[in-house]
Amino acid sequence: MDIWPIDEERRKRVHDRVRIERRRLVLDGPRWTRDYEGDFQRVTLPERDCNLLRDLVVAEGVETIVEIGLAYGSSALAIGEALVSVPRKRPLHVIIDPLQETTWSNVGWELIRSSGLDATSRLVLQPSSQALAGLVEQGFTADAAFVDGSHRFHEVFTDLYFLRKIVRPGGIVVLDDYWWPSVRTAIHYFESNMGWLVMPDVFDGGTTDPATGAGRLRALRLPDPSFEPSFDDFRPF
Ligand SMILES: C[S@@+](CC[C@H](N)C(=O)[O-])C[C@H]1O[C@@H](n2cnc3c(N)ncnc32)[C@H](O)[C@@H]1O
Numbered sequence: 001m002d003i004w005p006i007d008e009e010r011r012k013r014v015h016d017r018v019r020i021e022r023r024r025l026v027l028d029g030p031r032w033t034r035d036y037e038g039d040f041q042r043v044t045l046p047e048r049d050c051n052l053l054r055d056l057v058v059a060e061g062v063e064t065i066v067e068i069g070l071a072y073g074s075s076a077l078a079i080g081e082a083l084v085s086v087p088r089k090r091p092l093h094v095i096i097d098p099l100q101e102t103t104w105s106n107v108g109w110e111l112i113r114s115s116g117l118d119a120t121s122r123l124v125l126q127p128s129s130q131a132l133a134g135l136v137e138q139g140f141t142a143d144a145a146f147v148d149g150s151h152r153f154h155e156v157f158t159d160l161y162f163l164r165k166i167v168r169p170g171g172i173v174v175l176d177d178y179w180w181p182s183v184r185t186a187i188h189y190f191e192s193n194m195g196w197l198v199m200p201d202v203f204d205g206g207t208t209d210p211a212t213g214a215g216r217l218r219a220l221r222l223p224d225p226s227f228e229p230s231f232d233d234f235r236p237f
Helices: 008-028 039-043 047-059 074-084 107-114 128-138 153-166 181-193
Strands: 064-068 092-096 121-124 142-147 167-175 218-221
Touching: 008 047, 008 074, 008 107, 047 074, 047 167, 064 074, 064 128, 064 153, 074 092, 074 107, 092 128, 107 121, 128 153, 142 153, 153 167, 153 181, 181 218
Parallel strands: 064 092, 064 142, 092 121, 142 167
Antiparallel strands: 167 218
8 A cells, every 4th residue: 555645634633533542542541451450550551652752753853763563552642643733745653563463452553554654654564673673685775763762781782772773873872761871881882882972852751761761762873974883893782
C-alpha cells in the first residue's frame, strides 16, 4: 500500500484522533493489560515524558523515526502525534517489537491503527538486533530514534551500534530508562567514544528517580560529520 501523500485533511483528522486516543489511554488505560498489578503504569512511558518526547520530535523537524519497544503504545502514540502535527512530505515511524502480537496481545498496535497512524507507521515483529541489521542492509536512514526495548546491556549497546548507521549525522537518539545501570552504561560508550552529545534541558520537567534525582529520558545528538574512531583512541567509560 502506498501511504503517500498524506493529504492535509487526513493529516488533521488523524492528528485529532491521536490526541483523543492518548487522553483516553491516560484516563482509562488500555483495553487489555498483562495480569500483573499496575502493569500499565509500570511499563508504559508516563504522559508528561510522552509530551516532552513529542515536543522534541516536533522541534527537531523529524520526518522519519525508528522506535524500539511498543508494548502499550504510549510513546508510539506520542511520536505518531508529533509526525502528523505539522505537514511533512513523507512521515514514517518504524516500530520494532518482537513480542507485540504475543506478550502484548497487539494492544499497542491496535491503538496505532485505531488512531489512523497505521498510514505513517510500520510494525516490525523482530528483535531489534535483527530488525535494525535489516534496515542497515536496505540502506534505510532516519532523522531520529527512540529506544525503549530490551534493557539488557548488550542489547541496548547493539541497538545503539546499529542506530549509529541508521540515524543521519546530526540526528538524535532518545533513550528511556537512563536511570538503569545497564542502559546508562551502554549510552556512556557512545558519549565518551563516539562523539554523541547530550542535549541538555530538553527533558526538564520529566520523570525523575525519587532516590537519585536522575531523569529517565536522555537525548543525544549524533556528530556531524560522523566519524570512525581508531581503536587506540579508546576511552574507558
Ligand atoms: C518498557 S516496554 C516499552 C514501553 C513503551 N514505550 C510504552 O510506552 O508503552 C519494552 C518493550 O520492549 C520490547 N522488547 C523486548 N525485547 C526486545 C528486543 N530484543 N527488540 C525489540 N523490542 C524488545 C518488549 O516486548 C516491550 O514491548
